[in-house]
Amino acid sequence: MNSFKMWLYRFMQGRRGSDELVMTSYFTGLALWVLNLFIRSSLLGFVSTLLWIWGIFRMLSRNIPAREKENRWFLGWFTPLRTKFRNARTRFKNRHVYLYYRCPQCKAWLRLPRHIGEKTVTCSACGATFKKKA
Ligand SMILES: [Zn+2]
Known part of the structure; x- marks a missing residue:
């Protein structure tokens, strides 16, 4: 030193x-x-x-x-x-690659690849299931 x-x-x-x-x-x-x-x-x-x-x-x-x-x-x-x-x-x-949206139940951010049509989604945070069109 x-x-x-x-x-x-x-x-x-x-x-x-x-x-x-x-x-x-x-x-x-x-x-x-x-x-x-x-x-x-x-x-x-x-x-x-x-x-x-x-x-x-x-x-x-x-x-x-x-x-x-x-x-x-x-x-x-x-x-x-x-x-x-x-x-x-x-x-x-990534807005052109993924559709970002909030879970209708717990408001957590989720994403789907764009242009895959309608999917049944299960929220990774709360487990709620709903349909989403991407
Ligand atoms: Zn949720």
Whole structure:
């Protein structure tokens, strides 16, 4: 280990370091900063700087339980949102290959290959059976 790595290792001991919330605030700040190159709003510049400072503060913080609690709170609502977004993107990408529809009973997303005619479908989530034309 060279001396800088050694110093950094010692410096980061007992500190939280990076997590999902740090990375998200960093990249959101970066995106706002790039956007602000075109918009040139002092408020947007302030918000992007604030997000970076907050990210650095959270990385260097020694109050690890509080930072973990924040990160858990963040993942609690962000992860389902991201999953929803990714699934919607997949459905859009494959819209010509599959017919996507919701189960009439449990509202789970299901799919059928397009142009196969009418089929009797069994929902994989709740087991309901119904007819569907694709
Ligand atoms: Zn169902």
